[in-house]
Amino acid sequence: MPNQQGNPNDPRSEVSKKKDHIARGDYTPTHVGKATFFLLRGIEPLLQYSILARGLGTSLIHRVGLRTLPPGLPAHSGVSLIDGLGLSPYRLILLGMAVGAAVKQNIWVTALSGEPMPVGGAVAVGILNAVFNSISTYAFLLTATSASTETEFPQPALLIGSSLYVVGILTELVAEIQRKRFKANPNNKGKAYTGGLWSYARHINYGGYTLWRAGYAMVGGGYTLGALVGAFFAWDFTNRAIPVLNEYCEKRYGAAWEKFKKDTPYKLLPFIY
Incomplete structure:
Protein backbone atom coordinates (compact mmCIF):
# COMPACT_ATOMS: atom_id res chain seq x y z
CA MET A 1 0.00 0.00 0.00
CA PRO A 2 1.20 3.53 -0.68
CA ASN A 3 2.43 5.48 2.32
CA GLN A 4 0.02 8.39 2.57
CA GLN A 5 1.08 9.71 5.95
CA GLY A 6 2.28 13.27 5.77
CA ASN A 7 0.76 13.85 2.34
CA PRO A 8 -0.39 17.52 2.46
CA ASN A 9 -2.71 16.98 -0.52
CA ASP A 10 -4.77 14.35 1.28
CA PRO A 11 -6.85 15.92 4.07
CA ARG A 12 -8.54 12.71 5.18
CA SER A 13 -8.26 10.94 8.51
CA GLU A 14 -5.53 8.35 8.91
CA VAL A 15 -8.18 5.65 9.21
CA SER A 16 -9.54 6.48 5.74
CA LYS A 17 -6.05 6.68 4.24
CA LYS A 18 -5.26 3.17 5.47
CA LYS A 19 -8.43 1.80 3.87
CA ASP A 20 -7.62 3.32 0.48
CA HIS A 21 -5.45 1.55 -2.08
CA ILE A 22 -4.41 4.79 -3.79
CA ALA A 23 -2.43 7.73 -2.43
CA ARG A 24 -4.81 10.56 -3.34
CA GLY A 25 -3.23 13.81 -4.40
CA ASP A 26 0.26 12.27 -4.51
CA TYR A 27 1.97 12.15 -7.91
CA THR A 28 5.41 10.89 -6.90
CA PRO A 29 6.91 8.83 -9.78
CA THR A 30 7.18 5.09 -9.06
CA HIS A 31 8.75 3.66 -12.20
CA VAL A 32 9.79 0.34 -10.67
CA GLY A 33 6.36 -0.24 -9.17
CA LYS A 34 4.57 0.57 -12.41
CA ALA A 35 6.96 -1.63 -14.38
CA THR A 36 6.24 -4.46 -11.94
CA PHE A 37 2.51 -3.91 -12.36
CA PHE A 38 2.83 -3.89 -16.16
CA LEU A 39 4.92 -7.07 -16.20
CA LEU A 40 2.70 -9.03 -13.82
CA ARG A 41 -0.48 -8.07 -15.64
CA GLY A 42 1.15 -8.74 -19.00
CA ILE A 43 2.17 -12.30 -18.19
CA GLU A 44 -0.94 -13.29 -16.23
CA PRO A 45 -2.89 -14.39 -19.35
CA LEU A 46 -0.17 -17.02 -19.84
CA LEU A 47 -1.37 -18.58 -16.58
CA GLN A 48 -4.93 -18.72 -17.90
CA TYR A 49 -3.70 -20.23 -21.17
CA SER A 50 -1.77 -22.90 -19.26
CA ILE A 51 -4.95 -23.83 -17.41
CA LEU A 52 -7.19 -23.79 -20.46
CA ALA A 53 -4.83 -25.45 -22.94
CA ARG A 54 -2.51 -27.56 -20.79
CA GLY A 55 -4.80 -28.39 -17.88
CA LEU A 56 -2.51 -26.81 -15.31
CA GLY A 57 -3.69 -27.89 -11.87
CA THR A 58 -6.39 -30.26 -13.11
CA SER A 59 -4.49 -33.33 -11.90
CA LEU A 60 -5.15 -32.18 -8.34
CA ILE A 61 -8.82 -31.71 -9.19
CA HIS A 62 -9.02 -35.26 -10.53
CA ARG A 63 -7.34 -36.66 -7.43
CA VAL A 64 -10.17 -35.43 -5.24
CA GLY A 65 -12.71 -37.10 -7.49
CA LEU A 66 -13.92 -34.11 -9.53
CA ARG A 67 -14.34 -34.19 -13.27
CA THR A 68 -13.34 -31.64 -15.87
CA LEU A 69 -14.63 -30.90 -19.33
CA PRO A 70 -12.98 -32.40 -22.42
CA PRO A 71 -10.91 -29.86 -24.37
CA GLY A 72 -13.42 -29.51 -27.21
CA LEU A 73 -12.71 -28.98 -30.89
CA PRO A 74 -10.15 -26.25 -31.64
CA ALA A 75 -11.40 -23.10 -33.29
CA HIS A 76 -10.80 -22.56 -37.00
CA SER A 77 -10.87 -18.83 -37.56
CA GLY A 78 -8.42 -18.70 -40.43
CA VAL A 79 -6.06 -16.59 -38.31
CA SER A 80 -2.93 -18.63 -37.67
CA LEU A 81 -2.09 -16.87 -34.41
CA ILE A 82 -5.51 -17.71 -32.96
CA ASP A 83 -5.84 -21.20 -34.40
CA GLY A 84 -2.33 -22.05 -33.23
CA LEU A 85 -3.49 -21.75 -29.63
CA GLY A 86 -5.49 -24.94 -30.07
CA LEU A 87 -8.42 -23.73 -27.97
CA SER A 88 -12.12 -24.26 -28.48
CA PRO A 89 -14.18 -21.12 -29.23
CA TYR A 90 -15.48 -20.95 -25.64
CA ARG A 91 -11.98 -21.24 -24.18
CA LEU A 92 -10.72 -18.62 -26.60
CA ILE A 93 -13.30 -16.18 -25.25
CA LEU A 94 -12.19 -16.83 -21.67
CA LEU A 95 -8.56 -16.29 -22.65
CA GLY A 96 -9.56 -13.15 -24.54
CA MET A 97 -11.15 -11.79 -21.37
CA ALA A 98 -7.90 -12.30 -19.46
CA VAL A 99 -5.96 -10.55 -22.22
CA GLY A 100 -8.49 -7.70 -22.44
CA ALA A 101 -8.36 -7.09 -18.70
CA ALA A 102 -4.56 -7.06 -18.73
CA VAL A 103 -4.45 -4.62 -21.67
CA LYS A 104 -6.99 -2.30 -20.06
CA GLN A 105 -5.19 -2.23 -16.73
CA ASN A 106 -1.80 -1.68 -18.34
CA ILE A 107 -3.22 1.25 -20.28
CA TRP A 108 -4.43 2.62 -16.97
CA VAL A 109 -1.13 2.24 -15.13
CA THR A 110 1.03 3.66 -17.95
CA ALA A 111 -1.15 6.41 -19.41
CA LEU A 112 -4.04 7.28 -17.11
CA SER A 113 -2.94 6.99 -13.49
CA GLY A 114 -0.65 9.60 -12.01
CA GLU A 115 -0.69 8.27 -8.44
CA PRO A 116 2.16 6.15 -7.03
CA MET A 117 2.22 2.41 -7.60
CA PRO A 118 4.61 0.83 -5.08
CA VAL A 119 6.04 -2.60 -5.81
CA GLY A 120 4.02 -4.15 -3.00
CA GLY A 121 0.80 -2.71 -4.39
CA ALA A 122 1.67 -3.94 -7.89
CA VAL A 123 2.25 -7.46 -6.61
CA ALA A 124 -1.02 -7.37 -4.66
CA VAL A 125 -2.96 -6.31 -7.76
CA GLY A 126 -1.26 -9.00 -9.81
CA ILE A 127 -2.20 -11.68 -7.29
CA LEU A 128 -5.78 -10.40 -7.03
CA ASN A 129 -6.29 -10.59 -10.78
CA ALA A 130 -4.64 -14.00 -11.06
CA VAL A 131 -6.89 -15.38 -8.31
CA PHE A 132 -10.19 -14.06 -9.69
CA ASN A 133 -9.33 -14.94 -13.28
CA SER A 134 -8.31 -18.44 -12.23
CA ILE A 135 -11.51 -18.92 -10.24
CA SER A 136 -13.49 -18.23 -13.41
CA THR A 137 -11.27 -20.50 -15.50
CA TYR A 138 -11.36 -23.46 -13.12
CA ALA A 139 -15.10 -23.00 -12.62
CA PHE A 140 -15.45 -23.37 -16.39
CA LEU A 141 -13.33 -26.52 -16.47
CA LEU A 142 -15.22 -28.27 -13.66
CA THR A 143 -18.22 -30.17 -14.97
CA ALA A 144 -20.06 -29.45 -11.70
CA THR A 145 -19.79 -25.66 -12.05
CA SER A 146 -19.11 -24.93 -15.72
CA ALA A 147 -21.29 -22.45 -17.57
CA SER A 148 -20.75 -24.59 -20.67
CA THR A 149 -23.43 -27.18 -19.89
Whole structure:
Protein backbone atom coordinates (compact mmCIF):
# COMPACT_ATOMS: atom_id res chain seq x y z
CA MET A 1 0.00 0.00 0.00
CA PRO A 2 1.20 3.53 -0.68
CA ASN A 3 2.43 5.48 2.32
CA GLN A 4 0.02 8.39 2.57
CA GLN A 5 1.08 9.71 5.95
CA GLY A 6 2.28 13.27 5.77
CA ASN A 7 0.76 13.85 2.34
CA PRO A 8 -0.39 17.52 2.46
CA ASN A 9 -2.71 16.98 -0.52
CA ASP A 10 -4.77 14.35 1.28
CA PRO A 11 -6.85 15.92 4.07
CA ARG A 12 -8.54 12.71 5.18
CA SER A 13 -8.26 10.94 8.51
CA GLU A 14 -5.53 8.35 8.91
CA VAL A 15 -8.18 5.65 9.21
CA SER A 16 -9.54 6.48 5.74
CA LYS A 17 -6.05 6.68 4.24
CA LYS A 18 -5.26 3.17 5.47
CA LYS A 19 -8.43 1.80 3.87
CA ASP A 20 -7.62 3.32 0.48
CA HIS A 21 -5.45 1.55 -2.08
CA ILE A 22 -4.41 4.79 -3.79
CA ALA A 23 -2.43 7.73 -2.43
CA ARG A 24 -4.81 10.56 -3.34
CA GLY A 25 -3.23 13.81 -4.40
CA ASP A 26 0.26 12.27 -4.51
CA TYR A 27 1.97 12.15 -7.91
CA THR A 28 5.41 10.89 -6.90
CA PRO A 29 6.91 8.83 -9.78
CA THR A 30 7.18 5.09 -9.06
CA HIS A 31 8.75 3.66 -12.20
CA VAL A 32 9.79 0.34 -10.67
CA GLY A 33 6.36 -0.24 -9.17
CA LYS A 34 4.57 0.57 -12.41
CA ALA A 35 6.96 -1.63 -14.38
CA THR A 36 6.24 -4.46 -11.94
CA PHE A 37 2.51 -3.91 -12.36
CA PHE A 38 2.83 -3.89 -16.16
CA LEU A 39 4.92 -7.07 -16.20
CA LEU A 40 2.70 -9.03 -13.82
CA ARG A 41 -0.48 -8.07 -15.64
CA GLY A 42 1.15 -8.74 -19.00
CA ILE A 43 2.17 -12.30 -18.19
CA GLU A 44 -0.94 -13.29 -16.23
CA PRO A 45 -2.89 -14.39 -19.35
CA LEU A 46 -0.17 -17.02 -19.84
CA LEU A 47 -1.37 -18.58 -16.58
CA GLN A 48 -4.93 -18.72 -17.90
CA TYR A 49 -3.70 -20.23 -21.17
CA SER A 50 -1.77 -22.90 -19.26
CA ILE A 51 -4.95 -23.83 -17.41
CA LEU A 52 -7.19 -23.79 -20.46
CA ALA A 53 -4.83 -25.45 -22.94
CA ARG A 54 -2.51 -27.56 -20.79
CA GLY A 55 -4.80 -28.39 -17.88
CA LEU A 56 -2.51 -26.81 -15.31
CA GLY A 57 -3.69 -27.89 -11.87
CA THR A 58 -6.39 -30.26 -13.11
CA SER A 59 -4.49 -33.33 -11.90
CA LEU A 60 -5.15 -32.18 -8.34
CA ILE A 61 -8.82 -31.71 -9.19
CA HIS A 62 -9.02 -35.26 -10.53
CA ARG A 63 -7.34 -36.66 -7.43
CA VAL A 64 -10.17 -35.43 -5.24
CA GLY A 65 -12.71 -37.10 -7.49
CA LEU A 66 -13.92 -34.11 -9.53
CA ARG A 67 -14.34 -34.19 -13.27
CA THR A 68 -13.34 -31.64 -15.87
CA LEU A 69 -14.63 -30.90 -19.33
CA PRO A 70 -12.98 -32.40 -22.42
CA PRO A 71 -10.91 -29.86 -24.37
CA GLY A 72 -13.42 -29.51 -27.21
CA LEU A 73 -12.71 -28.98 -30.89
CA PRO A 74 -10.15 -26.25 -31.64
CA ALA A 75 -11.40 -23.10 -33.29
CA HIS A 76 -10.80 -22.56 -37.00
CA SER A 77 -10.87 -18.83 -37.56
CA GLY A 78 -8.42 -18.70 -40.43
CA VAL A 79 -6.06 -16.59 -38.31
CA SER A 80 -2.93 -18.63 -37.67
CA LEU A 81 -2.09 -16.87 -34.41
CA ILE A 82 -5.51 -17.71 -32.96
CA ASP A 83 -5.84 -21.20 -34.40
CA GLY A 84 -2.33 -22.05 -33.23
CA LEU A 85 -3.49 -21.75 -29.63
CA GLY A 86 -5.49 -24.94 -30.07
CA LEU A 87 -8.42 -23.73 -27.97
CA SER A 88 -12.12 -24.26 -28.48
CA PRO A 89 -14.18 -21.12 -29.23
CA TYR A 90 -15.48 -20.95 -25.64
CA ARG A 91 -11.98 -21.24 -24.18
CA LEU A 92 -10.72 -18.62 -26.60
CA ILE A 93 -13.30 -16.18 -25.25
CA LEU A 94 -12.19 -16.83 -21.67
CA LEU A 95 -8.56 -16.29 -22.65
CA GLY A 96 -9.56 -13.15 -24.54
CA MET A 97 -11.15 -11.79 -21.37
CA ALA A 98 -7.90 -12.30 -19.46
CA VAL A 99 -5.96 -10.55 -22.22
CA GLY A 100 -8.49 -7.70 -22.44
CA ALA A 101 -8.36 -7.09 -18.70
CA ALA A 102 -4.56 -7.06 -18.73
CA VAL A 103 -4.45 -4.62 -21.67
CA LYS A 104 -6.99 -2.30 -20.06
CA GLN A 105 -5.19 -2.23 -16.73
CA ASN A 106 -1.80 -1.68 -18.34
CA ILE A 107 -3.22 1.25 -20.28
CA TRP A 108 -4.43 2.62 -16.97
CA VAL A 109 -1.13 2.24 -15.13
CA THR A 110 1.03 3.66 -17.95
CA ALA A 111 -1.15 6.41 -19.41
CA LEU A 112 -4.04 7.28 -17.11
CA SER A 113 -2.94 6.99 -13.49
CA GLY A 114 -0.65 9.60 -12.01
CA GLU A 115 -0.69 8.27 -8.44
CA PRO A 116 2.16 6.15 -7.03
CA MET A 117 2.22 2.41 -7.60
CA PRO A 118 4.61 0.83 -5.08
CA VAL A 119 6.04 -2.60 -5.81
CA GLY A 120 4.02 -4.15 -3.00
CA GLY A 121 0.80 -2.71 -4.39
CA ALA A 122 1.67 -3.94 -7.89
CA VAL A 123 2.25 -7.46 -6.61
CA ALA A 124 -1.02 -7.37 -4.66
CA VAL A 125 -2.96 -6.31 -7.76
CA GLY A 126 -1.26 -9.00 -9.81
CA ILE A 127 -2.20 -11.68 -7.29
CA LEU A 128 -5.78 -10.40 -7.03
CA ASN A 129 -6.29 -10.59 -10.78
CA ALA A 130 -4.64 -14.00 -11.06
CA VAL A 131 -6.89 -15.38 -8.31
CA PHE A 132 -10.19 -14.06 -9.69
CA ASN A 133 -9.33 -14.94 -13.28
CA SER A 134 -8.31 -18.44 -12.23
CA ILE A 135 -11.51 -18.92 -10.24
CA SER A 136 -13.49 -18.23 -13.41
CA THR A 137 -11.27 -20.50 -15.50
CA TYR A 138 -11.36 -23.46 -13.12
CA ALA A 139 -15.10 -23.00 -12.62
CA PHE A 140 -15.45 -23.37 -16.39
CA LEU A 141 -13.33 -26.52 -16.47
CA LEU A 142 -15.22 -28.27 -13.66
CA THR A 143 -18.22 -30.17 -14.97
CA ALA A 144 -20.06 -29.45 -11.70
CA THR A 145 -19.79 -25.66 -12.05
CA SER A 146 -19.11 -24.93 -15.72
CA ALA A 147 -21.29 -22.45 -17.57
CA SER A 148 -20.75 -24.59 -20.67
CA THR A 149 -23.43 -27.18 -19.89
CA GLU A 150 -25.31 -27.14 -23.18
CA THR A 151 -24.38 -28.65 -26.51
CA GLU A 152 -25.23 -25.58 -28.56
CA PHE A 153 -22.80 -22.68 -28.82
CA PRO A 154 -22.99 -19.96 -27.66
CA GLN A 155 -24.78 -20.60 -24.37
CA PRO A 156 -26.93 -17.90 -22.69
CA ALA A 157 -24.46 -17.42 -19.82
CA LEU A 158 -21.71 -16.80 -22.36
CA LEU A 159 -23.77 -14.20 -24.23
CA ILE A 160 -24.93 -12.36 -21.11
CA GLY A 161 -21.56 -12.56 -19.38
CA SER A 162 -19.67 -11.39 -22.45
CA SER A 163 -22.04 -8.44 -22.82
CA LEU A 164 -21.49 -7.43 -19.19
CA TYR A 165 -17.74 -7.78 -19.67
CA VAL A 166 -17.60 -5.60 -22.79
CA VAL A 167 -19.92 -2.92 -21.40
CA GLY A 168 -18.10 -2.87 -18.06
CA ILE A 169 -14.54 -2.74 -19.31
CA LEU A 170 -15.33 -0.09 -21.94
CA THR A 171 -17.22 1.98 -19.37
CA GLU A 172 -14.26 1.86 -16.99
CA LEU A 173 -11.73 2.69 -19.71
CA VAL A 174 -13.71 5.49 -21.37
CA ALA A 175 -14.54 7.08 -18.01
CA GLU A 176 -10.87 7.11 -17.00
CA ILE A 177 -9.82 8.58 -20.35
CA GLN A 178 -12.43 11.33 -20.00
CA ARG A 179 -11.20 12.20 -16.51
CA LYS A 180 -7.56 12.14 -17.61
CA ARG A 181 -8.24 14.61 -20.42
CA PHE A 182 -10.09 16.91 -18.03
CA LYS A 183 -7.29 16.81 -15.46
CA ALA A 184 -4.64 17.43 -18.14
CA ASN A 185 -6.10 20.88 -18.83
CA PRO A 186 -4.36 23.44 -16.55
CA ASN A 187 -7.61 25.43 -16.39
CA ASN A 188 -9.21 22.55 -14.51
CA LYS A 189 -6.62 22.31 -11.74
CA GLY A 190 -8.30 21.72 -8.38
CA LYS A 191 -11.65 20.83 -9.96
CA ALA A 192 -13.55 17.56 -9.81
CA TYR A 193 -14.56 16.05 -13.13
CA THR A 194 -18.34 15.67 -13.30
CA GLY A 195 -18.97 15.32 -17.02
CA GLY A 196 -19.10 12.48 -19.52
CA LEU A 197 -19.91 9.09 -18.05
CA TRP A 198 -19.29 10.47 -14.58
CA SER A 199 -22.50 12.48 -14.86
CA TYR A 200 -24.42 9.18 -14.66
CA ALA A 201 -22.74 7.85 -11.50
CA ARG A 202 -20.17 9.50 -9.26
CA HIS A 203 -17.91 6.44 -9.26
CA ILE A 204 -18.78 5.06 -12.67
CA ASN A 205 -15.31 3.50 -13.07
CA TYR A 206 -15.98 1.29 -10.05
CA GLY A 207 -19.35 0.37 -11.53
CA GLY A 208 -17.70 -0.61 -14.80
CA TYR A 209 -15.17 -2.75 -12.96
CA THR A 210 -17.94 -4.52 -11.05
CA LEU A 211 -19.81 -5.28 -14.29
CA TRP A 212 -16.88 -6.76 -16.17
CA ARG A 213 -15.74 -8.80 -13.20
CA ALA A 214 -19.26 -10.24 -12.84
CA GLY A 215 -19.42 -10.93 -16.58
CA TYR A 216 -16.05 -12.68 -16.62
CA ALA A 217 -17.11 -14.91 -13.73
CA MET A 218 -20.46 -15.64 -15.38
CA VAL A 219 -18.81 -16.81 -18.59
CA GLY A 220 -16.71 -19.25 -16.58
CA GLY A 221 -18.98 -20.45 -13.79
CA GLY A 222 -22.47 -19.42 -14.78
CA TYR A 223 -25.04 -17.15 -13.16
CA THR A 224 -24.28 -18.08 -9.54
CA LEU A 225 -20.56 -17.36 -9.74
CA GLY A 226 -21.23 -14.19 -11.71
CA ALA A 227 -23.65 -12.97 -9.05
CA LEU A 228 -21.25 -13.84 -6.21
CA VAL A 229 -18.27 -12.07 -7.77
CA GLY A 230 -20.35 -9.05 -8.76
CA ALA A 231 -21.80 -8.85 -5.25
CA PHE A 232 -18.34 -9.08 -3.70
CA PHE A 233 -16.94 -6.14 -5.65
CA ALA A 234 -20.13 -4.11 -5.25
CA TRP A 235 -19.89 -4.69 -1.49
CA ASP A 236 -16.21 -3.74 -1.38
CA PHE A 237 -16.73 -0.56 -3.36
CA THR A 238 -19.82 0.59 -1.47
CA ASN A 239 -18.45 -0.21 2.00
CA ARG A 240 -14.78 0.71 1.58
CA ALA A 241 -13.65 2.44 -1.61
CA ILE A 242 -16.53 4.86 -2.16
CA PRO A 243 -16.78 6.13 1.45
CA VAL A 244 -13.04 6.83 1.74
CA LEU A 245 -12.94 8.50 -1.69
CA ASN A 246 -16.06 10.50 -0.87
CA GLU A 247 -14.35 11.83 2.26
CA TYR A 248 -11.37 12.91 0.17
CA CYS A 249 -13.57 14.64 -2.41
CA GLU A 250 -15.70 16.38 0.22
CA LYS A 251 -12.62 17.90 1.83
CA ARG A 252 -10.81 18.67 -1.41
CA TYR A 253 -13.68 20.05 -3.52
CA GLY A 254 -16.09 21.31 -0.88
CA ALA A 255 -19.32 22.85 -2.20
CA ALA A 256 -18.60 21.70 -5.76
CA TRP A 257 -18.62 18.09 -4.62
CA GLU A 258 -21.83 18.56 -2.65
CA LYS A 259 -23.46 19.96 -5.80
CA PHE A 260 -22.18 16.98 -7.78
CA LYS A 261 -23.73 14.58 -5.28
CA LYS A 262 -27.03 16.41 -5.55
CA ASP A 263 -26.97 16.50 -9.36
CA THR A 264 -25.73 12.89 -9.67
CA PRO A 265 -27.45 10.80 -6.96
CA TYR A 266 -26.16 7.42 -8.14
CA LYS A 267 -22.85 6.25 -6.69
CA LEU A 268 -21.90 3.07 -8.54
CA LEU A 269 -24.34 2.17 -11.33
CA PRO A 270 -26.77 4.56 -13.03
CA PHE A 271 -30.42 4.07 -12.02
CA ILE A 272 -29.45 1.20 -9.68
CA TYR A 273 -27.24 2.46 -6.88
